[in-house]
Amino acid sequence: MVLISEDLIRRRAEHNNCEIFSLEEVSLHQQDIEKIEHIDRWCRDLKILYLQNNLIPRIENVSKLKKLEYLNLALNNIEVIENLEGCESLQKLDLTVNFVGRLSSVESLKGNIHLRELFLVGNPCTEFKGYRQYVVSSLPQLQWLDGKEIRRSERIQAGQGLEAVRQRVLEQERAYLERRAREKEEAQGRHKKEEETAKERKPGFDGRWYTDINNTVPVSEENKENQEKPDTEESRSGPHTDDQDKEFWEKPCAYTPESRLEAHRHLEEKRKAKDRERGKDAKAKAPRTLITAEGRVLNVNEPKLDFCLSENDEENNIVLDLAVYRHMDTSLLDVDVQPTYIRVTVKGKTFQLVLPAEVKPDSSTAKRSQTTGHLVVTMPKAKGEVKAKTRVPCLSRPLQNGDVPAEKTRKLKGPEKLEVDPSKHSGVDLANIVQREKPTTQGPLKLHQVVQAKCQCEDFEDDPEVPPLI
Template sequence: MVRISEDLIRRRAEHNNCEIFSLEEVSLHQQDIERIEHIDKWCRDLKILYLQNNLIPKIENVGRLKKLEYLNLALNNIEVIENLEGCESLQKLDLTVNFVGRLSSVKSLSQNVHLRELYLVGNPCTEFEGYRPYVLACLPQLQWLDGTAIGRAERIRAGQDIDGLRGRILEQEAEYVEKREKQKGLAHTHTGVDSSISEEDPDIWKQRPNPESPPTQNLHTDVSSHSTDTLEEREFWEKPCAFTPESRLEAHRHLEEKRRQKEKMREPNSKTKPPRALVTAEGRVLNINEAKLDFSLNEDEDNNCVLLDLHVYRHLDTSLLDLDVQPSYVRVTVKGKVFQLVLPDEVKPDSSSAQRSQTTGHLLVTMPKARGEIKVHKTDKPKPLCNTATDNGKARAISGCERLEVDPSKGPTVDLANIVSKENYTTHGPLHLCQRLQPCGGQEKPVSKQFLDDPEVPPLI
């Protein structure tokens, strides 16, 4: 019995970075699952759920999926439509080729007000008289049934005689339930074909299809064409049986048992392939590329390191990569396949780093060299803006710079000795008056007779 495990869902959620809590779509088809469990607790945001081609006998543990919009349960062993009332957003339900015989259970979908499409093709209930009008009367929200659009006139006719239609459906359903009880008893006793059932419904009993044999197998074919099959194997597949959930489960278990026997017979005779040698007996490391990936190996002299660009598949999950850096070689395991490359120089494994490109998915491994120094970038010395050399006081252009040179004797230096002109001599100096100030007009102003020259008073400037 295959169980739904956390590891199984994570492996199916690679498109969501293996995160299951925020998962919106998961495909669990063809996994031989026999029970729905844990999904409603682990994937609350699920919108699309694929469970077709399994061995599920009952719809359960999906009522908490409030956001579920599409549920595919085709090719399973479901007999009753139930436990879907909690799927408030359900829009499409596929129950193709199951064993739904209790057509009255379709009324449980009336609470799914957003349900637009329903598929019941290949179920026993589709053979009931009045099957389609009954479903339309029970589910007025449907727009498509078994891939056929529902018209307004057809819906009105289905609701006109709902009471009589319900009675006929219940009678046929009771007959089917009685038949199923006999089939279950026959499956438990394993007594062979019941003649009473075969007379009532001879179409039930059919030759069990052998998936390993050609579809157009003739019973009178030469025995040599079936030499690979044992007598018991032919008897099992040629024995008539009813198409029931029990017979389908029995055929599945028979195939599993046969597969296990083949594996046991193959184990002693099979020769295990010796593992590929990564290092020779002399200790020489080999260059290996089992994954057949493109790569480029370069040396970055400025940063004194070795760069490996491995062209890993773009959508490959990083958890499937295993990197091992050694002083003389680097090894990358991609989904169990080894890529090993000898390095041109010794590197430092502890200082190495690796990262993946978000656009191409390539793996870039940076490995610093163990020897040598990091080279400093040499920058050119800045050229002088100008040269102060002069040539007879003339301007001279040097290195693209031009400056006008003048006589140093006529520079902007201050001559403190001649700061005051000798011609404009003032009386600023000793206390005694040496010279009379000349008036602006050039004539000397006569001194008043009453003027007394006080030597203690400083002269006016």
């Protein structure tokens, strides 16, 4: 029995960010649901509800859905139309291929003044004489019945002789209900008989099932080994053989809610038996060998991802570019770098690659591309030199058409050396063009030496007592 749970509704509410309190539409079809529950409390704003192709026997727990406009209950086991008075906004009701035999129950829809479409195709009540006339006259708000429009002339004709039609429908309804009571009793008796038979049946020495316990069957020499084998789970459960399955489906029976449930249970048991057999036949998968007994590391690519392994001599490292799925969450990745190999686990599947040189695991880095989703792992080599990058010199002016870059004209045979001998310096020393005076400081004040210029005139006499001119 499948129950309507909160988790089930949230999984069906992906279009609403898995929020159920503001949900307006939900589809719960083909879930083998046997009872409507919790929806009226969890989804008060629901407007469209799909419950077709389930095993629901009654319409219940939907009266609080005031905003419900469309209810689909096709292909279920419903026998009575009820408990829909509270659905004030109901406009369309689909009860196709159910077991509605009490046609008078459609009068419970009179309070649903907004109801415009009703589908009762495939129900026993549609075989009653005067069925359409009775429904059209009972529900004046209807505009479509079983996909056919109700015209004004048809509505007028349905009102004529209504009492006679009503009496005829009620008589057919009583006859149908009596027949349904007998079908229920037969189904209950058949179910009890099957339970008693199942208790008495025991597997024989040849694997077959026998109902007579006291009947002794001679054991042949070929079957002695099978008789000595212990009782297994398969023999206890009594799997459905092809003959039993054929007999079940070829056995004539009436189309009733009980027969529909019986067919569903038969299919469910058959499916479980196949699952058990499949589980027995499937051998335990041996774990994949990543490292041999001799210690040799193997290359493994279980997720079947494209990758690129390259060496960067300038930076002295090894780079692995693994084409991880773009939309896969990073939490599903696990990177393990070892000195001689790298192992990446992608959603439980192992990718392992042997490295061409020994690396430093502690200095390795792993990054994920935000555009492509690729995983880039940079692993520094344990041995080797880090070569300096060749830098392009900056030019003070742009190159002209006749100029040639300096790096093309000179060929360096070794590293460049700084020139320290000033005699070999051919350029102009801009720092020594203007000679700076050496200041003499005394406390916070700076006193500059006064340079007295001697006059070159012949008649000039230097008198030390005369103060200098400022």
